[in-house]
Amino acid sequence: MHALLPLLAQDGGRLSADQLQHVGALLPEMVLCLAAVLVLVVDLVRGKGPSSLFAWLTLGAIVLTGALVLTGGNASGIGYGGFGAADVDGLGRLFKLVFLGTAALTVLFVGRSGERYGREGEFHVLVLGALAGMCYLASATELIGFYVAFEMVSYTGYLMAGYRLESTKGAEAAGKYVIFGSVSSAVMLFGITLLLGFTGSTQFAEIARQLLDAPADQPALWVGAAFTFAGFAFKAAAFPFQFWCPDVYEGAPTPVAGFLAVASKAAAFAVGLRVLSYAGDVGAHPQLAELFAPRAAFLEKLLIVASVGTMTWGNLAALRQTNLQRMLAYSSIAHAGYLLMASVMVLHGGVRGDALTAIAFYFLIYLCMNLGAFWIVTLMRRDLGTTDVSALSGLGWRQPLLASCFVVILISLTGLPPTAGFVGKFQLFAPVVREGFYVFAAIGLVNGAISLFYYAKPLREMFLKQPTDATRTLRLAGPDLALVVLLTVPLLVLGLGGWDVVTDAARQALALAR
Amino acid sequence: MGALTLTHFLVLGALLFATGVLAVTLRRNAIGVLIGIELMLNACNVNLVAFSRYTDRIDGVVYAIFVVMLAAAEAAVALAVVLHVFHHAASISTDDYTEMKG
Numbered sequence: 343m344h345a346l347l348p349l350l351a352q353d354g355g356r357l358s359a360d361q362l363q364h365v366g367a368l369l370p371e372m373v374l375c376l377a378a379v380l381v382l383v384v385d386l387v388r389g390k391g392p393s394s395l396f397a398w399l400t401l402g403a404i405v406l407t408g409a410l411v412l413t414g415g416n417a418s419g420i421g422y423g424g425f426g427a428a429d430v431d432g433l434g435r436l437f438k439l440v441f442l443g444t445a446a447l448t449v450l451f452v453g454r455s456g457e458r459y460g461r462e463g464e465f466h467v468l469v470l471g472a473l474a475g476m477c478y479l480a481s482a483t484e485l486i487g488f489y490v491a492f493e494m495v496s497y498t499g500y501l502m503a504g505y506r507l508e509s510t511k512g513a514e515a516a517g518k519y520v521i522f523g524s525v526s527s528a529v530m531l532f533g534i535t536l537l538l539g540f541t542g543s544t545q546f547a548e549i550a551r552q553l554l555d556a557p558a559d560q561p562a563l564w565v566g567a568a569f570t571f572a573g574f575a576f577k578a579a580a581f582p583f584q585f586w587c588p589d590v591y592e593g594a595p596t597p598v599a600g601f602l603a604v605a606s607k608a609a610a611f612a613v614g615l616r617v618l619s620y621a622g623d624v625g626a627h628p629q630l631a632e633l634f635a636p637r638a639a640f641l642e643k644l645l646i647v648a649s650v651g652t653m654t655w656g657n658l659a660a661l662r663q664t665n666l667q668r669m670l671a672y673s674s675i676a677h678a679g680y681l682l683m684a685s686v687m688v689l690h691g692g693v694r695g696d697a698l699t700a701i702a703f704y705f706l707i708y709l710c711m712n713l714g715a716f717w718i719v720t721l722m723r724r725d726l727g728t729t730d731v732s733a734l735s736g737l738g739w740r741q742p743l744l745a746s747c748f749v750v751i752l753i754s755l756t757g758l759p760p761t762a763g764f765v766g767k768f769q770l771f772a773p774v775v776r777e778g779f780y781v782f783a784a785i786g787l788v789n790g791a792i793s794l795f796y797y798a799k800p801l802r803e804m805f806l807k808q809p810t811d812a813t814r815t816l817r818l819a820g821p822d823l824a825l826v827v828l829l830t831v832p833l834l835v836l837g838l839g840g841w842d843v844v845t846d847a848a849r850q851a852l853a854l855a856r
Numbered sequence: 857m858g859a860l861t862l863t864h865f866l867v868l869g870a871l872l873f874a875t876g877v878l879a880v881t882l883r884r885n886a887i888g889v890l891i892g893i894e895l896m897l898n899a900c901n902v903n904l905v906a907f908s909r910y911t912d913r914i915d916g917v918v919y920a921i922f923v924v925m926l927a928a929a930e931a932a933v934a935l936a937v938v939l940h941v942f943h944h945a946a947s948i949s950t951d952d953y954t955e956m957k958g
Contacts, residue, residue, distance in 0.1 A: 486919050493926045497933045504937055510944040517941040520934045521889055521950070525880050528896035531923065532873050535900045535916075539866075539907035544915050562866070 367417035367430040370407045370438065371477050377403030378470035385463025393462055397453045400466040401446055404473070408442045411435050411477075420481070426545070427487045432851040433619075434480040436702045437612040440709055441476040444605040445469055447713050447825075451597035454822060456724040459505050459595070469601075472498035476605060480612040485534055485544040488613065495609055496523050496577070499602060503594040515593025522586040523577070530573020536566025550620040554637050571644075578610035580682060581651030584675050588659070591671030596723055599667060600716030603674035608705050611681060615698065618688040626691055638689055645686045650785050653679025657792045666719050667729040669796060670712070673755060676793060677708060683786055684770040693773035695852065700769035702848045707754065707766040707836065714751040714829035718744070725816040731799050736809030741816060744823065745804045747830040752797045754833045757790045762836035769845070865906030873899035886938045886948045890931065897927045 381399050388395075414435075419426035449469060452459060459465040475494030482488040500523060504516025538544055540563040541552045553567055576583035591599040621641065625634050656676030663669035681704060687697035719729050726733045738745035754763030767790065774783045816822075836844060872895055879892025901920045908916030938948060945952050 486915070486922060489919075490922055490926065493930070497929060500933055500937055504940055507940075513937075513941045513944040516937045517886070517950075520937045521886070521893075524890075524893045524930055524934060525896070528876070528893050528900070531900045532869075532896065532903070535869075535903035535907070535919075538916065538919065539903060539911070542911060542913065544919070 362422055364417035364420045367420055370410045371474050373407050374470050374474035378467050381463050382467045396463045396466040397449050400449050404442050404446045411438045427484050428481040429483050430481050432853050436851055437480040437608055438477045440608045440705045441473055441605045443709055444601055445473050448597050448601040451717055451720050455597055455720050468498040468502050476609040479609045483546050502598045503590055506595050511593040515590045518586055519590045526573045526576035529569050533566045533569025536562050546617050547620045551624050554621055554624045554634050579675055580648045581655055587675055588668055588671040592668040596667055596716055596720040600713050604709050604712050607678055622689045622694055642686055642689055649679050649682035653789045657789050660796045664731050665729055666731050670715055680770055683774055687773040690777050693776055696773045698852055699845055699848050703845050704766040704770055707762045710829045710832050711751050711754045717825055718748050721816050726814055731803055734800055734803040735807045736813040738804035739809045747826045750830050750833055756794050756797045760837045762833045765837055765841045862906055862910040869899045869902040884949050884951055886950055890934050
């Protein structure tokens with residue numbers, strides 16, 4: 343019988359505190375859940391009408407959670423009576439900071455986006471719920487907790503995507519997201535049931551071990567792995583399951599699209615990297631090499647195909663977009679491809695540390711540049727009423743500071759010096775080259791070059807076209823511009839020389855020696 | 857007729873899942889698609905409970921309880937969204953959700 347039952351039977355079924363292990367390490371998630379309930383109750387008590395109260399409550403909860411994540415220690419085997427459900431480690435904590443930062447900025451964007459988000463409190467409950475799910479995902483080490491957290495992120499995402507209430511596109515985005523998303527999670531769940539049944543474990547590490555090293559003569563096990571992989575790739579918008587992504591990001595409110603593009607994607611990577619690390623660990627035992635090597639090579643090929651397909655499809659499809667929000671959706675798909683490229687290297691023990699550091703660093707930069715871009719598009723939608731690139735025509739001459747910041751952000755997204763995007767991409771590519779995947783790295787570089795064509799579009803509109811009488815400017819208040827600058831400065835600072843400090847800090851957090 | 861084995865239940869689960877997939881892909885009615893998704897989730901539950909029963913482990917049943925709970929939440933979210941779409945498109949046919957392309 344499973345370990346849970348005898349424990350539950352002790353003490354007449356009452357839980358005793360000493361059987362709970364390290365549950366305090368999940369305090370950040372608990373704070374987020376409580377804050378979500380608090381905001382919901384305050385919203386119900388208060389009634390209708392606009393208010394910034396909910397935004398401040400949410401921001402307060404996010405800051406408190408961030409402080410807890412920063413100051414809290416690591417713990418492994420969090421769970422009950424020998425049943426470990428989660429680990430709090432450096433990688434997970436770095437990802438949690440990315441989620442929290444993204445959510446804080448999203449809340450600020452939403453507050454200044456000039457759009458009504460139904461009852462004000464509701465939306466913030468969804469943000470906090472999504473955050474709680476994401477933070478737990480970054481720590482989960484077994485399937486039950488993973489599934490619940492995964493669905494928490496999905497359901498809140500479906501609802502958030504539909505918050506442009508008066509827009510038909512918004513409704514369509516939510517409709518497509520909910521249908522494609524639910525089908526993919528059902529496929530993933532079916533795969534999980536087979537994995538659980540045939541490996542007899544819900545622990546990621548144990549399942550990875552059995553898949554890679556046990557003489558698995560059960561075809562059902564492989565079907566299970568394939569279904570799980572497909573459902574998960576769907577959520578991460580990885581090739582060939584990325585087709586839903588542009589529609590959803592285009593129809594969603596712009597700040598929500600930014601949140602989905604950064605935080606949801608980071609959450610998928612947090613889980614994926616953990617599983618890949620376990621898979622890499624299996625290969626670390628030399629006596630298992632015989633079974634492991636061909637299977638790891640197969641997994642590697644699969645991931646390389648996904649990575650190449652994701653970045654190439656994203657970049658090529660982005661070329662013909664003129665709607666900036668939709669273009670950023672394709673761009674975020676392409677970036678997921680670059681990140682997948684480094685993720686493959688996690689399977690190679692020699693460069694795993696470098697790859698993980700590079701991915702953590704890249705997510706930090708990605709947060710700044712992608713949210714910066716989405717924020718400028720939010721301002722466009724608010725003040726110009728459109729997100730079409732032609733609306734920016736001549737803007738560079740009228741609002742030089744805003745336009746220059748946008749230029750830095752776009753150069754960084756392309757990955758050119760002297761911005762942080764270049765440093766980040768260099769670090770992503772380095773382990774790939776060092777392990778001898780030259781063709782793979784070359785495809786990545788070509789993709790970077792392709793992306794220049796579409797990132798240059800707003801540049802051309804803003805600076806190469808003279809302002810005319812038809813040129814409209816954005817009504818920038820102090821905080822609007824401050825947010826743009828706040829997101830641009832790190833890109834320059836980290837691009838011009840500050841990267842060592844941050845990568846060393848990331849390395850230290852990951853507990854890796856230099 | 858022999859005794860029921862694990863395989864019988866797994867085949868039932870697979871058939872149920874296939875029915876769900878067919879409903880999702882062939883139905884043009886959003887509600888029909890949602891029912892298909894529920895069938896897929898129930899196929900998962902059949903698998904989970906069967907594994908639990910035949911391997912004498914409890915985690916399959918525990919997992920199934922979570923799936924039931926989440927399926928209810930999912931239905932609530934999905935129906936709310938479909939209602940919202942209906943307000944805009946005045947249709948629950950998925951063929952009419954074609955505002956965005958390319």
